[in-house]
Amino acid sequence: MRNNTLSECYKLVAVRTQAFGQNGRRSYSSPAQEPKPYKSMPGLSSLPIIGSMHHFLPIIGSVGSNLNTFEMMDTLHKRFGPIVKMEGVFARANMVFLFEPEHFDQVFRAQEANPLRPGFQSLEYFRETTQKGTIDGLTGLTTAQGEKWREFRTKVNPALLKLKLVKVYAPALDEVAKDAVNRLKRVKDDKAYLENNFYLELTRWSLESVALVALGSRIGCLDDNFTEEHPGRKLMQCAKDMLDTAVELELFSSVWKYIATPTFKKVMKSYQLQWDISATYIENARKRINERGYAIPEEEQSIVERLLNIDERVAVLMANEMLVAGIDTVSFSTTSLMYYLALNPDKQEKLREEIRSDNPHKRYLRACLKESLRLRAVVPSNLRRTDRDHIVGGYIIPKGVDVVSPNEYLSNLDKYYPRANEFIPERWLADKSDPLYYGNAPQMITLPFGFGIRSCIGRRIAELEIETFTKRLFDEFKVTWEGPPIKIQNKIMSAYSAPYNFRFENAK
Numbered sequence: 001m002r003n004n005t006l007s008e009c010y011k012l013v014a015v016r017t018q019a020f021g022q023n024g025r026r027s028y029s030s031p032a033q034e035p036k037p038y039k040s041m042p043g044l045s046s047l048p049i050i051g052s053m054h055h056f057l058p059i060i061g062s063v064g065s066n067l068n069t070f071e072m073m074d075t076l077h078k079r080f081g082p083i084v085k086m087e088g089v090f091a092r093a094n095m096v097f098l099f100e101p102e103h104f105d106q107v108f109r110a111q112e113a114n115p116l117r118p119g120f121q122s123l124e125y126f127r128e129t130t131q132k133g134t135i136d137g138l139t140g141l142t143t144a145q146g147e148k149w150r151e152f153r154t155k156v157n158p159a160l161l162k163l164k165l166v167k168v169y170a171p172a173l174d175e176v177a178k179d180a181v182n183r184l185k186r187v188k189d190d191k192a193y194l195e196n197n198f199y200l201e202l203t204r205w206s207l208e209s210v211a212l213v214a215l216g217s218r219i220g221c222l223d224d225n226f227t228e229e230h231p232g233r234k235l236m237q238c239a240k241d242m243l244d245t246a247v248e249l250e251l252f253s254s255v256w257k258y259i260a261t262p263t264f265k266k267v268m269k270s271y272q273l274q275w276d277i278s279a280t281y282i283e284n285a286r287k288r289i290n291e292r293g294y295a296i297p298e299e300e301q302s303i304v305e306r307l308l309n310i311d312e313r314v315a316v317l318m319a320n321e322m323l324v325a326g327i328d329t330v331s332f333s334t335t336s337l338m339y340y341l342a343l344n345p346d347k348q349e350k351l352r353e354e355i356r357s358d359n360p361h362k363r364y365l366r367a368c369l370k371e372s373l374r375l376r377a378v379v380p381s382n383l384r385r386t387d388r389d390h391i392v393g394g395y396i397i398p399k400g401v402d403v404v405s406p407n408e409y410l411s412n413l414d415k416y417y418p419r420a421n422e423f424i425p426e427r428w429l430a431d432k433s434d435p436l437y438y439g440n441a442p443q444m445i446t447l448p449f450g451f452g453i454r455s456c457i458g459r460r461i462a463e464l465e466i467e468t469f470t471k472r473l474f475d476e477f478k479v480t481w482e483g484p485p486i487k488i489q490n491k492i493m494s495a496y497s498a499p500y501n502f503r504f505e506n507a508k
């Protein structure tokens with residue numbers, strides 16, 4: 001009966017299925033076959049309880065343990081084709097990887113009103129148990145779903161996404177960028193230190209920047225005296241703990257739902273510490289606003305003040321969200337941009353000329369950022385959990401499955417971008433007649449900030465931070481890379497690891 005209903009549905013949907021033509025424009029196709037059941041979908045074989053995990057074991061696993069995201073996607077794509085199933089581990093939902101843009105476009109768009117993206121479940125657990133009394137049913141963007149997510153997002157969207165409001169931070173973020181570049185001047189000649197600690201240095205800048213926005217004040221991450229006891233150092237450690245434990249807690253195993261494992265206990269402590277530190281800063285911000293004793297026009301208010309006007313709990317939760325999602329994302333993306341510019345001195349020189357020019361529109365800088373985000377996305381794949389059955393590419397994808405779009409992988413294929421592995425910012429500025437023109441690729445291919453109404457709420461802030469820092473950095477330094485390619489690690493988000501072989505010389 002269920003299949004009958006679905007195949008009726010399929011016939012109706014088939015004539016309206018959206019597919020992309022060569023220029024990324026949508027056209028309509030009419031596939032005519034009966035949908036195949038989910039269990040016949042190609043993919044990794046599965047064992048009871050552990051699902052497909054054995055394929056990722058060293059030596060014996062058919063996929064292997066040492067592949068980066070690109071290699072893993074390439075293996076799955078080449079071995080199984082455009083639609084690939086992977087059974088969940090323990091209590092985790094099953095996953096389906098979709099390699100055709102029109103397929104994930106279909107699923108993502110069907111959820112435009114209520115996008116489901118299962119978040120950090122351990123963080124959700126923390127908020128709903130330990131902080132239950134404090135936040136009283138509210139839950140932040142990364143953890144909430146459905147009506148709760150929509151309500152929270154509607155409240156905070158205006159404070160974070162309006163470009164005019166974010167631009168209020170431009171002068172203060174420029175001060176942070178200047179301090180970061182000055183610090184780099186002090187440590188740049190200590191090659192051994194920088195090779196191991198470049199990422200720490202950059203993260204001091206990204207945390208200082210996002211804290212300015214999220215907590216309403218500078219927190220001193222760029223001071224030379226940045227000891228283990230510094231609250232900034234602790235916040236950095238909390239974000240790191242969360243990322244380090246996420247693959248185990250969120251992706252591969254849900255054992256912690258039954259027994260409090262050591263990893264689970266560790267991350268709960270980090271969540272608590274991060275909560276306490278942000279609550280203290282927000283409380284101080286509130287005191288400062290109260291002491292001011294007079295109201296200021298809305299357009300001059302800081303983001304913290306706007307969030308406090310909604311509700312103190314919203315301000316603390318949103319600060320936590322920004323401290324979770326806004327540190328490593330920005331450091332990673334900035335490292336990528338620096339890396340590609342270091343490997344492409346001609347592009348770096350062109351950028352420097354633009355930075356030093358009087359033209360206020362830094363189009364080449366924007367193009368460089370877009371191009372590095374295309375090549376290396378900190379979130380290499382996007383994901384939505386289905387809230388109904390779908391028929392995609394001839395298969396039934398049931399409700400409750402995590403549909404994954406491997407955007408970074410697809411963005412690196414020549415099929416979509418000519419000379420896809422090369423850093424060519426010019427493709428974002430080329431006109432339509434140029435074969436490099438970025439618009440020849442379907443819009444859904446490159447989504448570094450995600451998709452639709454659930455896309456990154458910090459996008460404007462992130463872009464402003466990175467552009468401000470890049471201007472200061474490349475005005476001051478000529479950056480080169482000496483050594484083997486930068487190493488990338490498999491985590492829930494992409495991450496780099498030492499050695500960082502950047503060299504900094506004063507730019508003429």
Ligand code: HEM
Nearest residue numbers: 141322325326329333379448449450451454455456458462
């Ligand atoms: C270059 C830097 C960044 C990148 C590439 C990035 C990317 C992303 C992506 C891919 C998502 C998932 C979107 C989706 O599912 O459609 C996301 C969500 C999110 N990001 Fe970012 N992000 C960055 C910086 C930031 C910053 C600086 C903040 C905070 C100020 C932030 C806060 C968030 C939050 C709160 C969410 C959850 C949104 C929701 O579910 O409603 N991100 N980000």
